[in-house]
Amino acid sequence: MDALHQHNTAILLLALGALLAAAKILGELARRLRQPSVLGELLAGVLLGPTVLGTLAPEANAFLFPQEGPMASALDAIAGVAVTLFLMVAGLEVDLSNVWRKGWVGLKVGVASIAIPFGAGFAIAWGLPQIFDLPSDVSPLLFALFLAIAMSISALPVIVKTLLDLNLYRSDFGVVVVSAAIFNDLVGWIIFAVVLGLIDNVAGMGNGITLTVSLALGFILFVFTIGRKLIHRLLPYVQAYTWWPGGEIGFVIILSLLGAAFTEWIGIHAIFGAFFIGMAVGDSPHLRRRSRYILDQFVSSVFSPLFFASIGLKVNFITRFDGVLVLIVFVAACVCKLVGGAAGAKWGRMGSRESLAVGFAMNSRGAMEIILGLLALERGIISQELFVALVITAILTSMMGGPMMQLILQPARKARLEDAFRFGLFLPELRADSIKGVIEEMTAVVGQVLGGRLEPYVVSRVSCAPEDVACAAIVNDVLLLAAGVDHISQPYVVTGLSTQGVGLSFMDTQRAHVVFLILSPKNDPAIRGDMVAELSLLYRDQAMIDQTLQARSFTEFLALIRTSTVYLQKE
Amino acid sequence: MDALHQHNTAILLLALGALLAAAKILGELARRLRQPSVLGELLAGVLLGPTVLGTLAPEANAFLFPQEGPMASALDAIAGVAVTLFLMVAGLEVDLSNVWRKGWVGLKVGVASIAIPFGAGFAIAWGLPQIFDLPSDVSPLLFALFLAIAMSISALPVIVKTLLDLNLYRSDFGVVVVSAAIFNDLVGWIIFAVVLGLIDNVAGMGNGITLTVSLALGFILFVFTIGRKLIHRLLPYVQAYTWWPGGEIGFVIILSLLGAAFTEWIGIHAIFGAFFIGMAVGDSPHLRRRSRYILDQFVSSVFSPLFFASIGLKVNFITRFDGVLVLIVFVAACVCKLVGGAAGAKWGRMGSRESLAVGFAMNSRGAMEIILGLLALERGIISQELFVALVITAILTSMMGGPMMQLILQPARKARLEDAFRFGLFLPELRADSIKGVIEEMTAVVGQVLGGRLEPYVVSRVSCAPEDVACAAIVNDVLLLAAGVDHISQPYVVTGLSTQGVGLSFMDTQRAHVVFLILSPKNDPAIRGDMVAELSLLYRDQAMIDQTLQARSFTEFLALIRTSTVYLQKE
The missing domain is CATH 1.20.1530.20 (Na+/H+ antiporter like fold)
Structure with missing residues (x-):
């Protein structure tokens, strides 16, 4: 040298x-x-x-x-x-x-x-x-x-x-x-x-x-x-x-x-x-x-x-x-x-x-x-x-x-799951413990975060009509909610974590600790289906659920989503 | 520059x-x-x-x-x-x-x-x-x-x-x-x-x-x-x-x-x-x-x-x-x-x-x-x-x-699956189509390849007594046979491919196209169990079976085994 x-x-x-x-x-x-x-x-x-x-x-x-x-x-x-x-x-x-x-x-x-x-x-x-x-x-x-x-x-x-x-x-x-x-x-x-x-x-x-x-x-x-x-x-x-x-x-x-x-x-x-x-x-x-x-x-x-x-x-x-x-x-x-x-x-x-x-x-x-x-x-x-x-x-x-x-x-751009998450749409500790309460809590946040782009009352109206919110599944610890919403051009996912758990009803012993609310354009049901499918695939894995519950910030959560192997293999 | x-x-x-x-x-x-x-x-x-x-x-x-x-x-x-x-x-x-x-x-x-x-x-x-x-x-x-x-x-x-x-x-x-x-x-x-x-x-x-x-x-x-x-x-x-x-x-x-x-x-x-x-x-x-x-x-x-x-x-x-x-x-x-x-x-x-x-x-x-x-x-x-x-x-x-x-x-060395395969122990085209015929065909090869180390008559005796050969499983297209053998110090796996398929009996419609015969030291049943488990895990995957059937030489087969993801993740 x-x-x-x-x-x-x-x-x-x-x-x-x-x-x-x-x-x-x-x-x-x-x-x-x-x-x-x-x-x-x-x-x-x-x-x-x-x-x-x-x-x-x-x-x-x-x-x-x-x-x-x-x-x-x-x-x-x-x-x-x-x-x-x-x-x-x-x-x-x-x-x-x-x-x-x-x-x-x-x-x-x-x-x-x-x-x-x-x-x-x-x-x-x-x-x-x-x-x-x-x-x-x-x-x-x-x-x-x-x-x-x-x-x-x-x-x-x-x-x-x-x-x-x-x-x-x-x-x-x-x-x-x-x-x-x-x-x-x-x-x-x-x-x-x-x-x-x-x-x-x-x-x-x-x-x-x-x-x-x-x-x-x-x-x-x-x-x-x-x-x-x-x-x-x-x-x-x-x-x-x-x-x-x-x-x-x-x-x-x-x-x-x-x-x-x-x-x-x-x-x-x-x-x-x-x-x-x-x-x-x-x-x-x-x-x-x-x-x-x-x-x-x-x-x-x-x-x-x-x-x-x-x-x-x-x-x-x-x-x-x-x-x-x-x-x-x-x-x-x-x-x-x-x-x-x-x-x-x-x-x-x-x-x-x-x-x-x-x-x-x-x-x-x-x-x-x-x-x-x-x-x-x-x-x-x-x-x-x-x-x-x-x-x-x-x-x-x-x-x-x-x-x-x-x-x-003018091809239809495919909505990517990772783009549907937003800084303010991650709630590390949900206060509500019922499904109705959670929907209200989550849609309130959506109103704040997307306020400019989305009229809050639309969302709150949607959320107040439970028939518009489909409960896709509660599997293991995960609850998937999905709703079609007017006036948005791309899907958003609100994510909430709950220590106490969210139950479907008072009687229910199975409680969800990770809750996703998928909001997608009402006129495009295919996007909603894609999002539900991708999240279900990602959260089949118990390790993924455990790691999500440990996420302390939106960044840690997004890092987890983006680096999870299943998600990557699909690309 | x-x-x-x-x-x-x-x-x-x-x-x-x-x-x-x-x-x-x-x-x-x-x-x-x-x-x-x-x-x-x-x-x-x-x-x-x-x-x-x-x-x-x-x-x-x-x-x-x-x-x-x-x-x-x-x-x-x-x-x-x-x-x-x-x-x-x-x-x-x-x-x-x-x-x-x-x-x-x-x-x-x-x-x-x-x-x-x-x-x-x-x-x-x-x-x-x-x-x-x-x-x-x-x-x-x-x-x-x-x-x-x-x-x-x-x-x-x-x-x-x-x-x-x-x-x-x-x-x-x-x-x-x-x-x-x-x-x-x-x-x-x-x-x-x-x-x-x-x-x-x-x-x-x-x-x-x-x-x-x-x-x-x-x-x-x-x-x-x-x-x-x-x-x-x-x-x-x-x-x-x-x-x-x-x-x-x-x-x-x-x-x-x-x-x-x-x-x-x-x-x-x-x-x-x-x-x-x-x-x-x-x-x-x-x-x-x-x-x-x-x-x-x-x-x-x-x-x-x-x-x-x-x-x-x-x-x-x-x-x-x-x-x-x-x-x-x-x-x-x-x-x-x-x-x-x-x-x-x-x-x-x-x-x-x-x-x-x-x-x-x-x-x-x-x-x-x-x-x-x-x-x-x-x-x-x-x-x-x-x-x-x-x-x-x-x-x-x-x-x-x-x-x-x-x-x-003097720790017990763990037998590795990949070491159990040998050049002569890969049969790209089995002639026999019955389980008994396959065992005879495979053990004959073992006698030739390991002749020096293993007395052929020992193996042929083993193969002739069907009660010593355990049929581990026939899942999808794969037949796993396993036998404990005297006079060997490490396990060997004979691999055979069959276009026509091998049936368990004349009446059987399910036929195996990939056959493994695992020979392991008689006094060490744990090794046999390990080998059976590893092969089963590898061959759960239909793609693995298809790729195996396309292998044209022992090298291609061994390359497949060594590079298969499941096998690697275990290391």
Whole structure:
């Protein structure tokens, strides 16, 4: 540890801790605002990097994130490993068998949403290179190829997340979009690998164009034929004869690192090896769900935030912000991709509204566009201004996707149980001990908490008419009450705990210690049914009841609900 | 990514992949030989480092693992983060509430097994410093303090694993040993932190002895009082308001990185911060089992092997091997710790045999001794020869612990279901379709496979007498047969799959497609009961039956058994 002694180690750990903390906090804020978390993670880097901290307190920035020396190498290496593992997990999540689920429609969308933006991007860059502030030593042909790729890429993870949010993932629409996005990912990244090979060779760094491109295509071919079969064959040996799941996790990571080293060595980039190996591994039905889950959770919660935050450290997003360029790139990207996606959907005989929605879905570029821009920036084929424009385009298109699909398709959002709980709707100690008293006590609270949104007298009227309150069940210690209410647009659940217990009648010996009152929109009985079913499922478990009774605050109660295994497995 | 461009990145990824692959393969081999996996992981570094690869192919070694430059910094940084996370997980696993489970006995063992080796180690180093080939600029007092610590440390993780292996973990003996080891860990590392603070100050690197020591003690005090309470308070907020479990995992890692940065900065070492923070987090009942599991699995299966392998890269274990020194250190370490542990146990009124076994248990030094040696090596207070001696002592004492306890206490090892399956005992297609035919077919195979160990006629006699074969159950598609057999010392399970199905009689419409024949030692009916219970539990699940029927080889079948969730949760 010569190069990195003591003080450096302390600073490195502090830098990693601070970067991860900022990325997690801002990522969570973005998520709560229903935005992609990569937005918050990038912002963390922008805050701690040259843009903000570097301007306000340059010494602090240089102390934490020096541009040169052993610490810079160390941070770079960690960011490099992080992006490698992130792409491996992204590859794992690509389920190739999905491409064929809607037959030709998905494929048509996939082809059109690559071909049209690719052609348009190439034409713009070739015809109007002066817009892009091209470094003088960059070949216009290569730059045009790069911009063509940049216009045509989609981000599968963002698309999947948006579809899940909108409850469209399992619809016909969702299946078409996902299969198109998988096709887009696969073909787009293969073309990009080839283009990167060309770029390096033209820059005089590579091993000859033909060699690089054939090695790249040979690697991809190998991974998807022999490699895929070998992995499928080897996984049971790993599971049967090594410590599980540690052995399986190690196996996947080793393969990704070696694949990444190979693609980096042949002159494309490490991420391709990791991504294609991830796809090959994820394709094996032998890969166990638990290993996949651990890889996914750890990488997404530690390595991806670190990587995306580290991008913000590289560029000053204010001085390198060029409004006109941002506008051009953003508009061009949206138009190409909307036309491409919609044309593909029309070609697959989808309706007009749906075709437009397909266009907006495919337009989400998220993390993939950012990584693509970063690679081009590192090779010196784009300016920092264009990189900033690509990052902003990536984020804006990802943010637009959800709201636009919502607007066009107006799908029924699925109410989530966890969203139905509210701070004031948790009563740690009920005073009433009869069912009628409890209903009065609970609805009074609802009136206070939702006062603005909900007229209290409506609720109290509802509560006073016992025929409107259905007693769903009293099982073990739990009493479930449900009522349809006017004037609310989403369900609410009031939760009460009772030490003395609540009885159905004076005579009843069975008393409930946990009481839920579910209030759902009167015109949507399905929601009420969903809520009753989910709560019943969660509270089948005696441990869950015991833990609920120990909850001392709303936060502890909500933490319990959100982390309970049953609830999670359903997601 | 200036400092680490392309070719360097490829080499770094290759180096990490190769190191992790070697560490996992050798670690698994060690585990199969019932040795601590850290032994194999260290050997991986020895193979790829100066000892073997550096001697046979110095260019390859310098290419993969250069001693200087940006790649060396990068590898060092990754190893540094790895050991930080490893110590965090080690801290998580320390369950402080255990210390009090056996009242004073564990505490007495803990005190004696630190105090006696500490005194002896100090006396040896102070009285005979010439043995240890002391660097001339090292203060004899500090060296004596270091050796005192080195003699008195135990390794909780190794001890827990050995006790689990011997089925002693939940026995009174196990509880005493674990609580003593926890006390040892806690107190030993606090003293070591203080000693390291002293060392740095004497070397002129620190902030003044009083300041360093008070900061170190202040940090520990803070972590275990206010810090512990704060963490306990904050965890429900993290669970309730961030994406779960990613938010919780990130929270724990951020705290560990920041704690590590602080302890490194005050002049002790990063690992202390991570270890104590890990203990404080692990102490909160709010920490969810799933987050703990993901942290544990990912860190143990990726970061720990990388770290331990990287240790092998640092020293040439052949040229720096000094037989006499190894012998002295090993004997001194064993004697001190055996006397200390046994004396403590006697003081706690344990029997003589048990007291001796306690001594051997506490003597396991594992990873902790190696880390301690590494820190001293990096500070230049011990020679490479003494480091090699400490590593060898750590490994030998860990390897001895299990066999010696086995010899002294002779506990009944619990038969594990997965060990009862054998390559030849899996019949993917049964020919017979009656229960009698199946028993004949299966026992014939047993005769072939275990021929050497088991006289075939014994088995065939058993099989011919149907009254000795109990039909445990035929539930769904599964038929469980069990028989007590002479002349075997462990249970075996023969597994057969049948497409046509096996009926209990000609008339029977219910046919079994999965058949298990459990052969267990006749004189141990408890084992048979355990096996029947475990198989029944596993095969309650229809998915498990379906997957079993799809298994095409013994390996696929064993992989299924070992990775099935129910089986795992029991561990």
